[in-house]
Amino acid sequence: MFAYYLQLALRALRRSPLLTALMVLALAVGIGASMTMLTVLHVLSGDPLPGRSAHLYYPQVDPRASGDAAADPRPPSLLTYIDAMNLMREGRTTRAAVMYAGSEVLRPIGPGRSPQSVNSRYTSGSFFSMFAVPFRYGAPWSGSDDAGGAHVAVISRALNQSLFGGVDSVGRSIVYGGHSFRIVGVLAHWRPIPRFYDLDSSRFGDVEKVFIPFNTARALDFSVAGSTNCYGKPGSSLDTSNCGYIQMWVQLDTARAAVAYRRFLVNYSEQQYAAGRFSRKPNVRLDDLMRWLAVNHAVPDDVRMQAWLALGFLLVCVVNTVGLMLAKFLRRSGEIGVRRALGASRHAVFAQLLTEAGMIGAAGALIGLTLTMLGLWLVRQQPSGYAQLARMQPSMLVATLAVAIGASLLAGILPAWRACLVAPAMQIKAQ
Amino acid sequence: MISLRPILSSLRRHKIAALLIILETALAFAIVSNALYMVVGRLERVRMPSGIDERSLVMLRLDTSDRSQGTVASGLADVAALRAIPGVESATVANSMPLSGMQWGLSFSTRPMDSIGSGVGAPLYLGGGHLLRTLGVHVLAGSEFAPSAYADFRRKGFMDQLMTVHQALITKALAERLWPHGRAVGKEMYMGKTRVQVVGVVSNIIRPYVSADAHDPANYFAAIYPRRLGPDLGAFYVLRCKPADRSRILEAARAKLQALHPTETVGLHETFTRMRRHYFANDRSMAWLLVGTMLALLGVTAVGIVGLASFWVQQRTRQIGVRRALGACRADIRRYFQAENFLLATTGILIGCAAAIVINVWLMAHYSVPRLPVIYLPVGALLLVGIGQIAVLGPAIRAARVPPIRAMRAA
Numbered sequence: 001m002f003a004y005y006l007q008l009a010l011r012a013l014r015r016s017p018l019l020t021a022l023m024v025l026a027l028a029v030g031i032g033a034s035m036t037m038l039t040v041l042h043v044l045s046g047d048p049l050p051g052r053s054a055h056l057y058y059p060q061v062d063p064r065a066s067g068d069a070a071a072d073p074r075p076p077s078l079l080t081y082i083d084a085m086n087l088m089r090e091g092r093t094t095r096a097a098v099m100y101a102g103s104e105v106l107r108p109i110g111p112g113r114s115p116q117s118v119n120s121r122y123t124s125g126s127f128f129s130m131f132a133v134p135f136r137y138g139a140p141w142s143g144s145d146d147a148g149g150a151h152v153a154v155i156s157r158a159l160n161q162s163l164f165g166g167v168d169s170v171g172r173s174i175v176y177g178g179h180s181f182r183i184v185g186v187l188a189h190w191r192p193i194p195r196f197y198d199l200d201s202s203r204f205g206d207v208e209k210v211f212i213p214f215n216t217a218r219a220l221d222f223s224v225a226g227s228t229n230c231y232g233k234p235g236s237s238l239d240t241s242n243c244g245y246i247q248m249w250v251q252l253d254t255a256r257a258a259v260a261y262r263r264f265l266v267n268y269s270e271q272q273y274a275a276g277r278f279s280r281k282p283n284v285r286l287d288d289l290m291r292w293l294a295v296n297h298a299v300p301d302d303v304r305m306q307a308w309l310a311l312g313f314l315l316v317c318v319v320n321t322v323g324l325m326l327a328k329f330l331r332r333s334g335e336i337g338v339r340r341a342l343g344a345s346r347h348a349v350f351a352q353l354l355t356e357a358g359m360i361g362a363a364g365a366l367i368g369l370t371l372t373m374l375g376l377w378l379v380r381q382q383p384s385g386y387a388q389l390a391r392m393q394p395s396m397l398v399a400t401l402a403v404a405i406g407a408s409l410l411a412g413i414l415p416a417w418r419a420c421l422v423a424p425a426m427q428i429k430a431q
Numbered sequence: 432m433i434s435l436r437p438i439l440s441s442l443r444r445h446k447i448a449a450l451l452i453i454l455e456t457a458l459a460f461a462i463v464s465n466a467l468y469m470v471v472g473r474l475e476r477v478r479m480p481s482g483i484d485e486r487s488l489v490m491l492r493l494d495t496s497d498r499s500q501g502t503v504a505s506g507l508a509d510v511a512a513l514r515a516i517p518g519v520e521s522a523t524v525a526n527s528m529p530l531s532g533m534q535w536g537l538s539f540s541t542r543p544m545d546s547i548g549s550g551v552g553a554p555l556y557l558g559g560g561h562l563l564r565t566l567g568v569h570v571l572a573g574s575e576f577a578p579s580a581y582a583d584f585r586r587k588g589f590m591d592q593l594m595t596v597h598q599a600l601i602t603k604a605l606a607e608r609l610w611p612h613g614r615a616v617g618k619e620m621y622m623g624k625t626r627v628q629v630v631g632v633v634s635n636i637i638r639p640y641v642s643a644d645a646h647d648p649a650n651y652f653a654a655i656y657p658r659r660l661g662p663d664l665g666a667f668y669v670l671r672c673k674p675a676d677r678s679r680i681l682e683a684a685r686a687k688l689q690a691l692h693p694t695e696t697v698g699l700h701e702t703f704t705r706m707r708r709h710y711f712a713n714d715r716s717m718a719w720l721l722v723g724t725m726l727a728l729l730g731v732t733a734v735g736i737v738g739l740a741s742f743w744v745q746q747r748t749r750q751i752g753v754r755r756a757l758g759a760c761r762a763d764i765r766r767y768f769q770a771e772n773f774l775l776a777t778t779g780i781l782i783g784c785a786a787a788i789v790i791n792v793w794l795m796a797h798y799s800v801p802r803l804p805v806i807y808l809p810v811g812a813l814l815l816v817g818i819g820q821i822a823v824l825g826p827a828i829r830a831a832r833v834p835p836i837r838a839m840r841a842a
Contacts, residue, residue, distance in 0.1 A: 105494045241590055320735035323735045
């Protein structure tokens with residue numbers, strides 16, 4: 001029966017090729033545009049650390065003076081040195097890491113190469129275990145390296161490739177920011193999307209090339225490459241002033257631990273308030289990773305807006321297809337009348353017309369898929385930082401086909417139902 | 432004059448098709464008027480004046496690994512050498528540049544504040560005595576700094592040094608924000624408790640990064656301090672020359688800096704125009720994307736109207752024939768279909784207006800999109816009515832060609 005419907009549908013479609021082409025094209029364009037944008041949205045809004053993200057939290061306290069920018073009730077996103085050190089020392093966590101972004105010049109290895117400025121991260125050794133960062137060679141530095149401010153470094157796979165040709169470079173040295181560091185580890189490929197741990201800079205960029213213990217960087221006074229926001233009375237140096245520039249992440253494995261840690265942040269703020277260091281009542285936050293990404297609009301607003309726009313476009317295309325199909329089906333009222341008079345049930349006519357709609361959908365899906373590929377290619381030519389990430393995902397491929405056929409069937413239901421209602425007698429008389 | 436009654440009564444017989452056209456027009460109108468507004472917003476950003484002589488500027492940056500090569504003295508010597516390149520009119524080292532994304536932000540208030548974070552936020556520009564001339568910024572009131580006011584800004588003790596500056600130039604926009612009703616020159620503003628005297632007001636300079644709204648006056652807030660600095664704080668060498676000389680001078684300057692610092696790397700070297708283009712690249716691509724979507728949307732809507740209108744014409748061949756036989760001329764028939772489409776489009780647009788406002792309110796709540804100005808509604812309406820009329824023209828003309836004899840035969 002289905003084969004017969006297919007045959008009928010093909011014949012009908014061939015009878016009005018222009019109208020068929022217009023329907024397929026309109027549907028394909030709508031599907032191409034919306035699936036392109038949804039794929040970009042899907043790629044950018046994923047979980048950067050599946051399985052771990054639920055246990056990772058970003059603590060915030062509020063050291064601002066009472067008169068400071070009252071507009072934002074949320075505590076600042078960056079911790080001051082004093083607060084970060086206190087929280088690291090006193091908080092009860094499974095793991096915790098402080099960090100800030102830096103950029104210094106790396107001395108070249110070998111003749112004929114010029115020095116290059118590299119992005120780096122100054123952090124605790126637990127950064128790597130907490131975020132499950134994969135290592136190609138070596139391992140993270142130890143807790144005693146953290147405490148002692150050792151001159152050790154972990155470098156990225158890309159830097160190891162360009163400096164040492166990709167061989168095991170553990171034990172060798174680099175000169176960074178004018179000081180020598182012994183390499184203890186080389187990362188394997190690691191590119192969390194977004195680069196969740198520091199949303200201040202290059203959210204969809206590569207991870208840093210050099211990682212150095214936090215205390216070492218402070219001792220050498222490596223400057224901050226991200227934002228620095230100062231409040232209250234300035235002190236004599238960055239670390240004695242109330243200047244926020246540090247990100248901190250903590251791992252809390254149970255809900256109870258998270259509640260306890262939050263209470264600890266409140267108690268800490270109360271102590272600081274009593275001591276006169278904080279001038280506001282406790283104002284703390286402890287967002288988990290996904291919440292932190294949402295609060296900070298990690299997915300660019302433009303991308304979300306484009307996705308909505310594309311969905312609106314798809315809706316217009318579907319309504320348009322409904323109209324065209326209605327016209328197409330009702331034009332054949334005569335034919336339908338004859339089929340009905342010859343004994344076809346309404347049900348059979350409905351099934352036949354939906355088959356036709358489904359075929360238009362299938363054609364729209366195939367062309368739409370091609371347009372989606374083209375659309376993603378176009379996105380990759382764009383200047384934005386996330387452009388390179390816009391690639392087709394298997395799950396989105398399936399979704400595209402499903403959306404296309406679903407949309408066309410949806411578009412077919414109303415016209416097919418309307419066409420079924422044709423009264424056979426009237427049609428035959430009209431002939 | 433076309434009477435509406437016959438149109439309405441025939442539409443009542445084709446409710447679904449009529450509703451579809453109305454729905455399609457309403458959706459297209461709601462999306463197009465919002466998208467149009469967003470395009471204009473993006474283009475306004477792209478076209479924001481920077482307040483500096485953009486086409487005369489080139490910039491370079493030295494990545495210093497050796498701190499002795501990043502000092503103020505070293506920077507001054509470099510600037511002297513760069514100025515000696517034929518064609519260079521002026522040169523300086525500046526801590527930050529408009530639209531560079533690198534910003535040093537301070538907060539100023541008209542009275543002493545407990546915290547240095549309180550007050551009106553403004554980016555800070557440092558760059559020695561040649562900064563204004565190099566950028567092409569004019570003093571509007573008061574005067575420039577006296578040569579004796581300049582001092583060196585060093586890498587160590589960042590905050591301390593900022594607290595010891597007591598003179599500043601501010602932009603017109605910042606002056607108007609701090610003293611809306613009076614002269615700014617000679618007045619005192621405060622960074623926390625530190626008193627800073629305004630010695631002059633200069634023409635507006637755009638910020639290193641700007642907000643989404645091109646009309647936000649804060650985009651032109653800035654303060655200038657009388658401090659010289661070296662190239663090691665991420666500072667730029669900024670050179671001014673004739674627009675035609677830029678590429679030659681950029682290359683010569685790069686070579687000269689490299690020769691002066693053989694162990695270091697000249698990182699960034701580009702013209703200001705290029706940096707600006709890069710800064711607004713996202714806005715430009717978003718504008719194109721919106722325009723593309725809008726055109727596609729209008730195209731699809733037109734196709735839908737052509738399809739349904741042709742169907743109608745075909746269905747009503749007999750009625751048209753009867754009308755023609757009863758004396759209606761071709762223009763009457765054509766006008767009938769045009770009026771019918773106009774009626775449907777207007778209904779769609781009225782419904783679309785409500786939808787457009789709902790969408791705009793939703794966008795305002797979730798994204799930094801300002802309120803849709805009323806002017807976009809008639810513009811969108813004109814577009815949709817125009818598209819409808821163009822789309823229906825073909826089928827209407829075809830309808831007008833139906834010979835009266837068809838009515839007799841079909842019956």
